[in-house]
Amino acid sequence: MDLRISIVVPVHGVEALLPECLDSLLAQGGAELELIAVDDASPDGCAAILDAYAERDERLRVVHLAENRGLGGARKAGLERATGDYVWFVDGDDRLMDGAVEAVAQRLAQVRPDVLVTDFVRGYPDGRVEPNTWRRQIADPPPEVFTLADRPQLLNMIMSVWNKVVRREYLLTLGVEFGDGYYEDISVTYPLLLAAERISYLDRPCYYYRREREGAITHSSSPKHLDAFGQYDRIFDFIDARAGGTPPGLRRRVFDRTVLHGVTVYRTPGLVPGGLRREFFDRLTGHFRDHRPDDYSFPGGVRGLQYRCVARGARGAFHRMDDVNRLRRLPRGAAARGRRAVRGLLGLARRGVYRAFLRLPMNENLAVYAAYWYRGYACSPAAVYEKARELAPSVRGVWVVADKAAGAALPDGVDCVVANTLPYLRVMATAKYLVNNVNFPHTMTKRPGSVHVQTQHGTPLKHMGLDLKGRPSAGDMDFERLLEHVGRWDYLVTPNPHTTTAFTGAYPGRYEVLETGYPRNDRLAAATAQDRETARAALGVREGSQVLLWAPTHRDGATPSRRSEELTELARELGDAYTLLVRHHYLEAGAEIPPVDRGARILDVSGHPSVEELCLAADLLVTDYSSLMFDFAVLDDRPIALYVPDWERYRRERGVYFDLLAAPPGVVATTVPELAHAISSGRTGEAEATRLRQAFRERFCPHDDGRASERVVRRVFPVA
Structure with a gap:
């Protein structure tokens, strides 16, 4: 493929995460890569790590800056040395997903956009991985090429630079550069999208964005949060210099997004230091006054009230409104008594309004x-x-x-x-x-x-x-x-x-x-191999990994104390060829996921919005008494294993409708070594396990043909 991509990696204080980032880049294929890592005078061992990797792979070129220039300065230094057709800025504490470069290169070669926006996932310190909720802002399916005027909702997505692959010559001739300090990339990303004649969107997770990392700006208190206003000014300087080249509707959207960003930073606890909060609010009011479009109208609801307070500089009113909104969430003591009183009054008022609506x-x-x-x-x-x-x-x-x-x-x-x-x-x-x-x-x-x-x-x-x-x-x-x-x-x-x-x-x-x-199982009944791959990619599953969905049920307050130990033991027994997707019952939200120093990779997917997507991603379900086994059985090519060390106690205390162990959906194990051996030896997929699963499926999935929703709708609703 006659296409060269320059990947620029700014690096500062990310020693523990840098190897994972570099490994993800050097494992990519599908295009000619130029990797430029910029050591931004990192105070830890990042410089030595970069040099060691550069010695092993000539595609990686390392630039050592004599003094710290921040993310913006490091990106500028990398861009100055880039020679590729396209440039991709990847932060040193994040990583690319498997196959990302190949997918990006194919799209770039097909349509040659000015900017390619990619989908991404969020990863958290506790191992959770969440899909990008902003992806729904783009029409599905989007056209291969469009402008921001065609899809203005793109401005509602994250405005970071790392999920945007940019034609290098377009970026260099745009006349913008990364700002200094915090939020340095928005002074580039807004102009990139506003001026682009050819934008494309790749609906595939290509980037793993690490959230809530200690030291990240979205997780740290600093005076540098005031840097946002300088970046806002650069955005509007660019818009004003375009001499009517930006439609008024887009200017309004950009303005609304910058105000929302400022309000969000101000309201997020622990970001703006206490002694600078008044200055931050005053700067936000100044921003509103200086850049408000002539035809701007306030949004509705609470956001509109917040914006009106900002516009008037009414910081006290802003806080009083916030206090009322937050009263319900305050904990104990007088605040709790006030909360109960307010809740009681609101309850009476709601019931009265509801009765009126019933008329x-x-x-x-x-x-x-x-x-x-x-x-x-x-x-x-x-x-x-x-x-x-x-x-x-x-x-x-x-x-x-x-x-x-x-x-x-x-x-x-x-x-x-x-x-x-x-x-x-x-x-x-x-x-x-x-x-x-x-x-x-x-x-x-x-x-x-x-x-x-x-x-x-x-x-x-x-x-x-x-x-x-x-x-x-x-x-x-x-x-x-x-x-x-x-x-x-x-x-x-x-x-x-x-x-x-x-x-x-x-x-x-x-x-x-x-x-x-079950209507929810229509998705599983109609699943394809591509659905499986898409689900796995969204979760960040390593290519070639065997995926187990571990989904125990709730124990009515008697959860075995060894569950965390059992999970750790299973991960170690299986080894690093496996990935464990851990799905705690919603009544056990926040249950600890143990760290594993060796063995299978563990991903906490308890907060994932779609259990059906988790089923699609899994090669095997491991559960005890969860009803998920009946849904998973719809996927007739995937084994189910039961881990039931407490079956007799459970059936005695909770009561069951049938003897699960007399007609299980597959292999049954009562110890972790027994379970691990059944999985690693392939016994979960042998003829006897398959026979049990097929009998189970015939008994409990007789109507799951992908049309359950249709049958419900045709019986209940007036069908056209």
């Missing part, structure tokens, strides 16, 4: 969707929503989310309301259709004529509902309240005859059972 006519073309107590877009409700958009377009779907952060993570084009707001109360009171995988709050009554669809969220092994009566797991469960909720259901979605029998006994009611298969 409005029912909206026959409105459906409300929710999942997992408003945590986000997930599970069968999401699958039903997507199919309803296709088959019943006259019915508008609205999602309920717990807060604005959850709303921001929704797919592009999905409408939402935040719980306990006026829009939420209105849609809950007036919607014809309500779809959830758990129960809506008890205060949301069943309106005559409304249609409630309960999808549930798993095939039951353990006892549920009324079957928990008399068991310790029931705790103080209000069974009368449970029956009131069940009385609101019009439809109960089940995946198989077993679940129909179990749920109709555990949740007795007058609803209609839709034994359709």
Whole structure:
């Protein structure tokens, strides 16, 4: 391929992470590479590491700066020495994903853009890896080449330089350069996008962005956060110098983004030092005054109120508004008493407003969707929503989310309301259709004529509902309240005859059972080999690694104390040819993931928004009593192993609907060495294990053919 890419790596104080970065670069193929690492007078051992790598690989050239010039200065020094057709700035504490350069080079050769924007993932110190939630800002699929005017929502994505591969001659003739101090790259990235005649977007994670690293600017208190205003000035100097070359709409968007960035930095605890906070706010007010477009109008909601305070320099009002917004999150003592008082008053007010909305006519073309107590877009409700958009377009779907952060993570084009707001109360009171995988709050009554669809969220092994009566797991469960909720259901979605029998006994009611298969499993039933590779790439799985999804269930407060030790032992037994995706139950959020000095790589995916994507990425499921085994069985080519050291205690205390060990979905192990041997020896894929899995699949996945969502939608909604 006749294309040369220069990768510039600024390096300062990242000794522990630098080898991983360099290894990821030197392992790339698919294009001629020029690697330029700039030692920005690093105080640790980075210089020696760079020199040692350069001795082993002639593609790496090292530049040692005599004095520290910051990220911007180091990037400028690297750019001055670059000779490639394109330049890619990669930070020394991050890394490229496997195959990134080859994928980038192919796109560059195809369309020769001025700027190629790539997708990325975020990695955290605890091992979590999260996909880029901003990717939905771009229309799917985007055109191969576009301008910022064509896709202005690109400005809502992260404005760092590291996920942008730039035509070098275009960058050099643009007349911009990286600023000094913090936020140095935004004075380049905004102009790059504003002036580009050819932008392309590669919808593939190519960059691993390390978040919350100790010492990173987004994690450190420093006066340098005030450097942002100098970078903002450079952006608007560029816009003003273009003599009408920037459409007014783009100028407004850029202005709004810079104000939002300034407000976010100011509000984030621990960034702006206390003695400089007044100066920072005053500088933000000055920025608003100096660069506000003539046709600018304030946004709505809380953000609009914040911006108005900034525009007036009303720092006290800004803080009072913030205090009210944060009161609910304060912990104990007087603050907690104040929080309870405010919550009580707000609850009374909300109930009054809700009752008033109930007097409005029912909206026959409105459906409300929710999942997992408003945590986000997930599970069968999401699958039903997507199919309803296709088959019943006259019915508008609205999602309920717990807060604005959850709303921001929704797919592009999905409408939402935040719980306990006026829009939420209105849609809950007036919607014809309500779809959830758990129960809506008890205060949301069943309106005559409304249609409630309960999808549930798993095939039951353990006892549920009324079957928990008399068991310790029931705790103080209000069974009368449970029956009131069940009385609101019009439809109960089940995946198989077993679940129909179990749920109709555990949740007795007058609803209609839709034994359709689980809508959420349509994604698995239709999965392709490419889906597997895409899911693995998004998680940052090393090429060639065997991937195990470790997903134990919750133990009702009796989680074995050895779980962390068992995980460590399994990782060591399996070795570095394996990757363990650890998915804790949501009731055990924050459970410790142990460090492993040798053995399999461990990735904490407990916070990943889609368990279906995790299943697609995995070669093997290891679980105990989780309902995930029934979903994973839809993937008929992938083994399941059960690790059940406490089966007798669990079945005795929790109660189960059938003897799992009499008809398991695969290999059964009661010790970690036994489990590890079964996996590494290939016994999980042998004929007997395959026979068990096929029998299990026939019993519990008879309807999972990829059309469960369609069957639900056609029965419940007015299909066009």
